[in-house]
Amino acid sequence: MLIGLDPVLGPDLLALLRSMGHGDEIAIVDGNYPALTDARRLVRADGLGLIPVLRAVLSVLPIDTSVPQAVFRAVNAAQPDRPDPVHEEIIALCAGMVPAHPVAPLDPAAFYNRVKAAHAIVATSEPRFYANVILRKGVIGG
Numbered sequence: 001m002l003i004g005l006d007p008v009l010g011p012d013l014l015a016l017l018r019s020m021g022h023g024d025e026i027a028i029v030d031g032n033y034p035a036l037t038d039a040r041r042l043v044r045a046d047g048l049g050l051i052p053v054l055r056a057v058l059s060v061l062p063i064d065t066s067v068p069q070a071v072f073r074a075v076n077a078a079q080p081d082r083p084d085p086v087h088e089e090i091i092a093l094c095a096g097m098v099p100a101h102p103v104a105p106l107d108p109a110a111f112y113n114r115v116k117a118a119h120a121i122v123a124t125s126e127p128r129f130y131a132n133v134i135l136r137k138g139v140i141g142g
Helices: 011-019 050-058 085-097 108-117
Strands: 025-029 042-045 071-074 103-106 120-124 133-136
Touching: 011 042, 011 050, 011 120, 025 050, 025 108, 050 085, 050 120, 050 133, 071 085, 071 108, 085 103, 103 108, 108 133
Parallel strands: 025 120, 042 120, 071 103
Antiparallel strands: 025 133, 071 133
8 A cells, every 4th residue: 555545546557657658648438348459558447437546547647738628528429418427427526636627528439539549548347338538648847
């Protein structure tokens, strides 16, 4: 155990976050997402839901301020203009932890393409559909 770190952040996930550079993106996906198929690098967060993993990652990952959008979420393909309850939770969590970064919805094709290009994927056991987020890493000020 380490002081001050969320215990959700295991050694593989911490190493992955540390290996990312400015502008790299990480996708945190639900249990239905084809993570192994799409991942360049994969860390499994089995047994954990999306929200606890997102909270833990946001506690240590600086979000990019050099671009207009740095936090993205999937949309429900059947109702793309209406956030699902999990999206409301994502938006609320991000508003509290990274308030300068609104969560941008991405249509399914754009979301999948962005995940495939991401530095890595964290696969959770989240059972809710469309519970997927992409974060773009920023820098820590000197």
